[in-house]
Amino acid sequence: MPDHLSQAVQPAGTWAEATDSCTLTYDDRFLRRKVLHSDGGVSILLDLPKTTSLDHGDALLLEDGRLVEVIAAEEDLLRVSGDNLARLAWHIGNRHTPCQIAADHLLIQNDPVIGHMLEHLGATLDPVSAPFTPEGGAYGHGRTHSHEHGHTAHDH
Template identity: 35%
Template sequence: MFFLIGKAAVTAQANASATLDFDIRLKSRARIQLDDGREAGLALERGGDLLSDDSGELVVRIQSAPELVSIVLCGDAHKLVVACYHLGNRHVPLQIEPGRVAYLHDHVLDEMLIGLGLIVGREQAPFEPVSGAYETASHHSHPHHSH
């Protein structure tokens, strides 16, 4: 069975889930597989983690799949800001937390940050980058740049 799903009402309770990597979660149209094996099609606006079919009977929670991410841990706030500056200048989506920055693994970016004196590690983890300012502003949109 194939479902076409889009944004769900905020009050809905999920009765299915789909664990998706970051690239798929960015798309507004995609063919996906629910965690229970059923196939579904996404047709949605960007953002949100609850989706439903037209009937409202199927409510799907979108979850972040573990992916290979590069992790920069640093107690020096200035070095971490410099790292974020250089990564942001390359339009790299970043997961920014106190003392830590993560991005989808890229050995070229790893080498650049190591060259700046930072220590870069890798791990399999869900990737939840910070939303861009244009994504949170309801009156303005900005296209996603893929690199």
């Protein structure tokens, strides 16, 4: 039996202080109902009304009012760079691959098939370990490979 229940998420930037944290990968931050284990060893039954994409810096609101901060875990990623970064980003997006965008590089999950395609397009790939917080797509935060769009007022 979990130690605590959370049925609500406080978006990043809307809360002040957390008493614990929960470090999750990108894939693990897409959920609705699941038992999570905080970094402090507390088990939490997360039971949200709909499937949600948790962002780094969000907080789980526990039934007693305490907050548990969501931390993006370090993951094995590919750092993508090249002369035509916009073209590389287009090909990544065309395959609905989550992508974190920086001024001089892109980060994607370490997918050998996508990596091979990018190398054929002239990309330089470097394996890295870093937190993964990809772009949320046209509707803001959330996943772009489904119709879940996280913390937006836009409903389909």
